[in-house]
Amino acid sequence: MTQGAAVELSVDEKYNLISRNLEEVVGENEIKAVLAERSVKIYWGTATTGKPHIAYFVPMSKIADFLRAGCEVQILFADLHACLDNMKAPWELINYRVEYYRECITGMLESIGVPLDKLSFVKGTDYQLSKEYTLDAYKLSTIVTEKDAKKAGAEVVKQSDSAPLSGLIYPGLQALDEEYLKVDVxxxxxxxxxxxxYARENLPKLGYAKRSHLMNPMVPGLTGTKMSSSEADSKIDLLDAPSAIKKKLKKAFCEEGNIENNGPLSFTKHVLFGCHGQFEVLRKEEWGGNKIYKEFQELEDDFKNKEVHPGDLKNSVGAAIDRLLAPIIKKFESEELKKLAESAYPVEKVTKVKKEKKKHNIRPEGVEAKPKQKQQAKPAEPEKPADISRLQMKVGKIIKCEKHPDADALYLEEIECGEEKPRQVISGLVKFVPLEEMQNRMVVILCNLKPAKMRGILSEAMVMCASTADKVEILSPPEGAVPGDLVTVAGFEGEPDAIIKPSSKNKVSAFEQVAPDLKTNDALEATYKGVTWEVKGKGAIKAQSLQNVQIK
Structure with a gap:
């Protein structure tokens, strides 16, 4: 589509292009009112921290939609925000990283094939250090509370017990950006x-207009979690070679017939369909041959019905990614951009320092030197098997449950599990289980996950549930079970880990290794590799109605 063609679109056609594939639109009527008079002005901001990876094609595919709809788009490189967010980008590297991001994003949009005449770039420090902006930041600090500022940044700014004050400033600056960039959205x-x-509520208090907002869904990474720069196997770098892409896709969670947390399938929906409007599954003739899908729903249905094999999907996604990244890789082959990448993300060189030779004292004549004793290497601890014996699961009872104060979709529970005091647990069950059904309920909890903060509150365990895309059921202990009873699986007895650490760059957690084999069976029983979970002498752990589904 040419830029000229975009001008000929109707208001509704432009709006449909702007709003497709989004999770939420706030201010729909405001956007349509602007479209009826002129081009909509939109901005998207990104903090210049870690290297942009292939998930950046998710917002890029939407920015392509905005440009094709004739919108004026500004991309804000939030260099000041990058430093304020727990110093993720050192001051001395800011300018290099801004230029690196500019080159990467331009390369991505060129790879998609979108017109760039209505696209512009701006740095936060170009205007955020001005007298006017600084005065507005001070004014804003007088009308918002510490609680509101912390709540606003809870999902974006890193939270800790002794968080830097900069994390409270961050949301206000992002709100002011809307005014200083003079955008509608x-x-x-x-x-x-x-x-x-936070911006919609507080900008009018400063005398500024309330803006509209467009929100993209959160797309899982290849491992089934959020795609992140800090998790190497969950993301593909823009400059990854085809062999590296194939290797990462091979590890991707893509269970046959399972469309939940399926990284390759989600990537196909939000990136490949968004960029090209179609997707081709590549496969041998004996398995049906190649097939071009014009609609994602058809592909998802075929995968769910096991008409598309995970191996074919992964190979097809890999081939599409190779084509998408080829022009970007070629662009970064220039010496200038290679030097820019090294300056923006310098690699620390480890140098070996030679130890000074010890000066030996002269031994008295006739005295023999004592022979050196070899130190015996400490034997490495054997690696534990990656099975359910490493999980510590107990029966618990919810003795108190309320809505999380800072998250509409989360419950905050106190669960008695036979320990000195109840455990504090946060669960994303608001959409699936009414509050009254949570009270005094018997549950099964996973106790040895590393405690983690969720929206500023520590969660000390996880409630185990059977789950589909639109339904979640809390697993129920057998009749007669009491808080503190252990949940066991015959044939997988062993000492559980003291703490199951989350997955890291080089290692997948024990829970993530075990998770794909946690399912309910035809009898509604919770199982691991087909073996039933039970409380010894009392019976099996069960779901209410969900058969043969994943347990999470």
């Missing part, structure tokens, strides 16, 4: 929703 991920609502 801010675009971002749904994880920024609280900052967007």
């Amino acid at each position: 801010q675009f971002g991920g749904v994880d920024q929703r609280k900052i967007f609502m």
